[in-house]
Amino acid sequence: MPELPEVETVVRALAPVLCRQRIVGVRVGSQRLRRSWQTDWKWPTKGSRRVVAVRRRGKWIIVELSQAECLLVHLGMTGRLQVAPRDQPEEPHTHLVFQLAPGKKELRFRDPRRFGSVGLVPAGDLTGFFERQRLGPEPFEVTPGELFAGLRKTRRCLKAALLDQRVVAGVGNIYADETLFEARLHPAKIGCQVTRTEAGGLQRALVKVLRRAIDQKGSSIRDYFYENGRQGNYQNEFRVYAQSGSPCPRCRTPIACIRLAGRSTHFCPKCQPEVRSQKSEDGSQAKKQRRGEGQRVPRFTDF
DNA sequence: ACAGGATCCTGGGGGC
DNA sequence: TGCCCCCAGGATCCTG
16 A cells, blocks of 8 residues: 555656656546546647656655646555556556657556546646645654644544644555554544654654655555565564554564554554543544534545 | 544455 | 455545
């Protein structure tokens, strides 16, 4: 599952291959992605676009093109971007193919579960696009104070807050669990109960875990390969994620697995002690009186 | 306004 | 061996 380290690794692998190439044509598959990008897909019918740069924001891949446009790619759960020779047979679930020149290669977007999305944005609207998404700060740029402020606002648990891209961009299920273990914080602890010191520790843990994962070229479980079948190695360093029942690497207590924010959540019951005033099963119902409609985050295809 | 559950989607694994 | 069912999870939609 591509999270920040996996996306960063893909970007680093793609950038030298794609930069200065021209996209001379696009072929669209018959299956729709989850987002209805296909009907909205507006690729210029004439002229080509040169790839100027490839970079990342949160879990988004940004392919900067000439003529002030950006190709935005989100890999979702199972998305893969791969550069392949044109004569190499297409794998199943290939939804989008960009023909490159010079040379006889293609950039292919493959996504079996179709949770990913691809779109074209004017470069001038890139900032606006991420603002409409309310995409939070990059983990390497967020200050302890900002993280503390973000957590203070919510009654959700830390696990849910870390998964929320508006709090901090790029964290998914794996790195949320690993970060909370590193910070010795219980995943069910309520955001607004976190102290400034704990928020500082969480920020340091986040940076440490993500840096190490990037060094290891991400985690390869099931679907993720960063470049033509090459795998990351961080899955060999998981300390809690997918380690249910295994001894904690610090204290040998069996790692526990519970369900939080709709996701499997792994932690050490001893190193990440239960919080004092944890959200009770039926507690937090005081919010019942709230009413009205939340502000809609624009769909990807809205721009 | 906010939190949490449901939803989409396919491949893999477990149980029978 | 083959079939069925469940689970995995990112982002968004829906409900309370």
